[in-house]
Amino acid sequence: xxxxxxxxxxxxxxxxxxxxxxxxxxxxxxxxxxxxxxxxxxxxxxxxxxxxxxxxxxxxxxxxxxxxxxxxxxxxxxxxxxxxxxxxxxxxxxxxxxxxxxxxxxxxxxxxxxxxxxxxxxxxxxxxxxxxxxxxxxxxxxxxxxxxxxxxxxxxxxxxxxxxxxxxxxxxxxxxxxxxxxxxxxxxxxxxxxxxxxxxxxxxxxxxxxxxxxxxxxxxxxxxxxxxxxxxxxxxxxxxxxxxxxxxxxxxxxxxxxxxxxxxxxxxxxxxxxxxxxxxxxxxxxxxxxxxxxxxxxxxxxxxxxxxxxxxxxxxxxxxxxxxxxxxxxxxxx
Numbered sequence: 001x002x003x004x005x006x007x008x009x010x011x012x013x014x015x016x017x018x019x020x021x022x023x024x025x026x027x028x029x030x031x032x033x034x035x036x037x038x039x040x041x042x043x044x045x046x047x048x049x050x051x052x053x054x055x056x057x058x059x060x061x062x063x064x065x066x067x068x069x070x071x072x073x074x075x076x077x078x079x080x081x082x083x084x085x086x087x088x089x090x091x092x093x094x095x096x097x098x099x100x101x102x103x104x105x106x107x108x109x110x111x112x113x114x115x116x117x118x119x120x121x122x123x124x125x126x127x128x129x130x131x132x133x134x135x136x137x138x139x140x141x142x143x144x145x146x147x148x149x150x151x152x153x154x155x156x157x158x159x160x161x162x163x164x165x166x167x168x169x170x171x172x173x174x175x176x177x178x179x180x181x182x183x184x185x186x187x188x189x190x191x192x193x194x195x196x197x198x199x200x201x202x203x204x205x206x207x208x209x210x211x212x213x214x215x216x217x218x219x220x221x222x223x224x225x226x227x228x229x230x231x232x233x234x235x236x237x238x239x240x241x242x243x244x245x246x247x248x249x250x251x252x253x254x255x256x257x258x259x260x261x262x263x264x265x266x267x268x269x270x271x272x273x274x275x276x277x278x279x280x281x282x283x284x285x286x287x288x289x290x291x292x293x294x295x296x297x298x299x300x301x302x303x304x305x306x307x308x309x310x311x312x313x314x315x316x317x318x319x320x321x322x323x324x325x326x327x328x329x330x331x332x333x334x
Contacts, residue, residue: 010284013277017291021069024298028065029057031302033310036061064195067259068301068315069294070203071192072266074256076293077211079267080274080286081249084221085242086154090330092267093132093253096158099264100165101135102128102257103188107172110180125194125202125258132254135161140246187261190316192301194259203255210252211290217245218282225280263316265323270296272326296322 030036036057043049044057075093082091093099105127113123139161143154169188173181187193214221220241223231228238253267273296274288300318307313 006279010278014284014287014291017277017288017295021291021294021298024295024302025065025069028068028298028302029061031305032061063197063200064192065298065301066200067192067195067203068297070200070207071256071260071263072270072293072295072297073207073211073290074203074252075260075263075266076270076274076289076296077207077214077286078249078253078256079269080271080282080289081214081221081245081252082267083271084282085224085245085249087225087227088152088155089272090155090268090327091158092265093249093257094262094264095155095162095268096139097135097161097165098132098158098250098253099257099262100162100169101131102254103131103184103262104165104169104172105131106187107169107176107184110184111172111175125199125255128258129251129254132257133250135165136246136250186314188316189314190261190263190319191314192260199259203259206255207252210248210255211286213248214245214252215283215286217241217248218286221245221282221286222280261314261316264320265327266293266296266319268330269323269326272330 034056036053040049040053041057044054078098079092082093082096083089106124109123109127139154139157142157145153169184173184176184183193220236223234223236224238224241224245226234231238231241256263270293271285271289274285274292277292278284278288296319297315300315300322303318304313304315307318
């Protein structure tokens with residue numbers, strides 16, 4: 001296949017993924033006890049819709065749908081970068097213990113901080129982000145041998161950290177009231193709890209900057225895939241590039257976990273699906289992974305809200321049902 005045909009094929013795949021994302025977005029907006037027609041959407045945009053219809057779409061559905069979309073962006077981007085930096089196909093925020101670190105600090109806040117002392121809507125996202133960053137830094141430091149991080153060692157340390165931190169979170173949950181226990185359990189299962197316009201704005205700005213940074217660094221990611229020695233020979237400062245890209249990955253997963261809870265496997269599965277569609281070049285892989293993450297999360301959100309309606313399944317459970325078999329396939333393959 002010539003280079004021109006490859007570029008055309010990649011562009012076509014990205015356009016199709018973007019179209020699928022728009023279709024999934026519209027379907028997710030309409031998922032619920034009441035569907036919304038295009039005519040009613042036009043009425044809402046023009047300000048002539050009824051108050052109940054405006055409330056249903058603007059105050060209830062759109063924040064939830066856009067939060068799910070942005071969580072998909074953050075987790076898929078994080079997984080793509082972690083796999084590229086570590087050169088490990090099984091790296092993702094959940095496997096490396098990043099989600100578990102966020103969950104531990106969230107549980108500790110609920111147990112040890114008196115209710116009302118700090119607003120939870122502000123404190124919980126900040127703590128989830130801090131927990132993600134702390135565990136990522138700890139895992140990276142422990143994986144460094146003779147000045148270089150070993151991908152296999154990083155994965156094993158991440159699994160150990162995830163197990164230990166999850167156990168500590170379970171111990172803290174034994175001290176919680178029924179209401180707090182239910183909240184943390186839902187958070188750990190990947191319930192989209194932080195669906196508000198304030199969080200949508202913060203996520204959109206933060207993830208837009210991080211995604212732009214990842215796309216800008218796509219050439220560096222391609223060079224890092226050749227190995228530390230080859231990357232150094234091509235002029236890349238490997239430790240600095242690795243640290244910067246890991247920070248971007250942690251930032252993306254931290255923002256996603258802060259409002260989306262302990263979602264797993266999204267960051268693992270999406271880069272692999274995108275790689276099968278557009279190849280290993282990160283210039284195409286980064287946007288393709290993000291679009292796959294959006295489609296996957298919106299589909300998971302649709303299923304979670306409609307499968308057992310009016311009851312709701314945490315989105316993380318649906319995502320895990322999709323991602324766990326693929327994870328086992330990767331383990332068997334490697």
